[in-house]
Amino acid sequence: MTAIFQKRALLIAGPTASGKSALALQRAAEQGGIIINADALQVYSDLRILSARPSPEDEALAPHRLYGHVAAEQPYSVAAWAAEARREMEAAWSQRLLPIVTGGTGLYFRALEQGLAPVPPIPEEVRSRWRSFTGDLHAALQSRDPAMATRLQPADRQRLTRALEVIDATDRSLLDWQREGQDQAPLEGVETERIFLDVPRAELHARAESRFDAMMAEGALEEARAVMHRDPMLPMMKAIGVPELVRHLKGEISRDEAVELAKAATRQFIKRQGTWWRGQMKHWSG
Secondary structure, X not given: OOOOOOOEEEEEEOOOOOOHHHHHHHHHXXXXXXXXXXXXXXXXXXXXXXXXXOXXXXXXXXXXXXXXXXOOOOOOOHHHHHHHXXXXXXXXXXXXXXXXXXXXXXXXXXXHHHOOOOOOOOOHHHHHHHHOOOOOHHHXXXXXXXXXXXXXXXXXXXXHHHHHHHXXXXXXXXXHHHHXXXXXXXXOOOEEEEEEOOOOHHHHHHHHHXXXXXXXXXXXXXXXXXXXXXXXXXXXXXXXXXXXXXHHHOOOOOHHHHHHHXXXXXXXXXXXXXXXXXXXXXXXXX
């Protein structure tokens, strides 16, 4: 009798330079896995070096999916990634392989675990009303949606505004929409192992700085030169190292200044990543 196949998934997250890719390769070799990218910048085809995508040599060691498959000008979103990740996980399970989802974009992992609230588009007049509201947003939400208000801090204007937009436009609490999304979450009912690589801050900074030096040696400046005339508002153009090296290429700052600014931006990014994970994904283990 054929054993019933149990769908399983391994999620590996952590700040930049924490060793996620190496661990994913190790577990793929040990458990027979397919590595699925969960980094919002590693999806772009033009950024192999500056997004720290796995090298061709590493990609040859295990199947890799959703790396470098999006053109810079192509619209891409959390919803688009979640749909692609679902397909790749289903494909892995069909081969009785373990999907190993790894990266540093917390919103991608949250979409896998919690789904995406299927809120319809908010009319512009509703958006404008609440985004220009100068009163007490928390009190306004408390009067309309007390259950949602208890979950948000009075100073969190962005989330308060979103909650008010949703209940105003749909007459349903954002909590209701989120529960509906949870039922459709790609990992609903899947046996899931979660690993968060929590490396000491000083060590992480040292690793990140060393990695950026290696990127420069591998051709990061030429990669920046190849994209420097793209629209600076494109998500890809905001990758750490791109704005700084483009400034150098335009003659605004020296090469050494660009490198130091990129390293400083990396340290700031690491801090933001840690803050986000501590606040949003408390159920993950370190």
